Amino acid sequence: MSKATKSVGEVFERVLGPTAAVSITAYDGSSAGPADAPVAIRVCSPLALDYLMSSPGDLGLARAYVSGALEVTGDLYAALRTLAAHVDQLRPADRLWLLRALGPRHLRRVRPPAEELPGRAQRTLSGLRHSRARDSEAISRHYDVSNRFYELILGPSMAYTCAVYPAAGSSLEEAQAHKFDLVCRKLGLEPGMRLLDVGCGWGGMVKHAVRHYGVQALGVTLSQEQARWAQKDIVANGLADRAEIRYLDYRDVAESGFDAISSIGLTEHIGARNVPAYFRFLASRLKPRGRLLNHCITNPDTGVPHRSGGFIDRYVFPDGELEAPGEIITAMHDSGLEVRHSENLREHYAATLAGWCANLETHRDAAVAEAGAGRTRVWALYLAACRLAFERREIELHQVLGVKTGEDGAAGMPLRPDWGV
Missing domain, CATH: 3.30.1050 (Nonspecific Lipid-transfer Protein; Chain A)
Known part of the structure; x- marks a missing residue:
């Protein structure tokens, strides 16, 4: 040549x-x-x-x-x-x-930046993919960067999942509050009910449900930093008698008989082969007529590989996997849940990411001081690339609502959706 x-x-x-x-x-x-x-x-x-x-x-x-x-x-x-x-x-x-x-x-091959993880095969020293040890390490890698770093990007809500914009001109904070309220309404929450929020993050869903719907709520997360921040915030807001955040694998939740379960942004981390067992476990924790709302990023069709691309896997979400909405719905049905509603919020996630990009740009110097220049560039690239991916329909965001019917088949659901979608 x-x-x-x-x-x-x-x-x-x-x-x-x-x-x-x-x-x-x-x-x-x-x-x-x-x-x-x-x-x-x-x-x-x-x-x-x-x-x-x-x-x-x-x-x-x-x-x-x-x-x-x-x-x-x-x-x-x-x-x-x-x-x-x-x-x-x-x-x-x-x-x-x-x-x-x-x-x-x-x-010629050159050494990658220090922020990059080895490939999937080389990470087997941490355990098999989606083993408990490796899942814990993957979650820590992404979420335990710095709570302050996330505050700069996410804003006061500390909500790290797709917001739902009630109007085109709504702020990011308004949209995050609207998202939590939409989930509460889809779950049919009422005072005195018991809610389990798996993959609870910094506790946004737990706090909203307790404050506005009068429930008793338990949130679990595999991030120590999230759990520490969220539990401290719950105490500071006077909610400790009705809400609790635990540093815990969702598979280790011993309680059952919950009236409702919310799973907002967890399915992406568990692995496609574990999705059926995931929904079976959550269904086992619901009482009859209890509802489950699963909110997750999805592939646009079943022909797209479950595993994420090189950049996302090595820099952002190690071992992350996405399923198509049909795969999620099938797994929910096969677990014994009756699927009652599905909604695609793809455009809302593009708008959410635009808000996070703007926050990071506004606070870039503080973010660099907190997490370093390389890590800040990773997040800037990841947020901008994901915004583009949602706009181009390379990925989607689905909320799927299921109910655990009673032995007589009763679902306790309204004849038509009553949550104002």
Whole structure:
């Protein structure tokens, strides 16, 4: 293969096209695109090209950005949207041209950034995938970064799941409160009922249900930092007589006879093969006519692999897996629950992520001081990329409501939904 003769600017112009609304400057002094473009990408060193050419899938871009070898000035989401639109159109002939233009030296393997985990196979030292030990380590890896770091991104609600916007102009905080209230109404909560919230995070659902619906609530999480923060907050708000947060695997919940169970953002962590057992366990903890609301990210169809891509798996959610909504519904039905309602909130998650991106940009300096520059870049890339993925329907968000019918088949459900959807 001949020696590369193209400048970095020429190579990016070939990929993005001469009319792309992004400017490129590179370490070799070359450039491409309009100088006044709203988004500017700087290729700071040859390391960026090494990562892009030698790493599979989305790992190359992630490594280049997280390492600082590639910098983005302006809206990172807008940059990803522009890049995705053009990279999706690359043909095999285009990729071959890139290889010839850049030269084989950029195919060399280089050490990934310190923030990256080893691949799935290399993580077996922590236990088999979705064993209790490995699940605990994976959850800790993501959620135990720093409570303060999450406060900067999530805002006062400390809700790290898809919000539900009652109107287009609603704030993120209003939408998170509306989400919790929607879940409470779908579960039919009333004073004196007992609620179990699995994967409770920082306790947002527990607090909302106790305050506004008068229930007794137990929340469980595998994150020590979440449990510590949430229980302290419950005590500070005078709710300790009606609410409790435990650092506990959901499989170790001994109590049963709950009137309702909420699972908001946990299914993504348990593994596709464990979904049937997951719903069987939760169904066993419900009393007859008790309801379960499962809220989780889903694949758009069953042809999409369950396992997440390289960037998400190695930097964000280790061992995360997604199922299609039909797989979730089937598993719920087969566990003995009767599915009564399903709702796709995909656009709401895109809006939620836009809010988190804005929070991180506003508090970027504080986030870097709290968690480091590399970790902050990971989260910026992850939030912006997920926003784009929801908009492009590469992933969805489904709430599915089921009920444990009595022996006589009674569900205790209204003839028509009464929760105002």
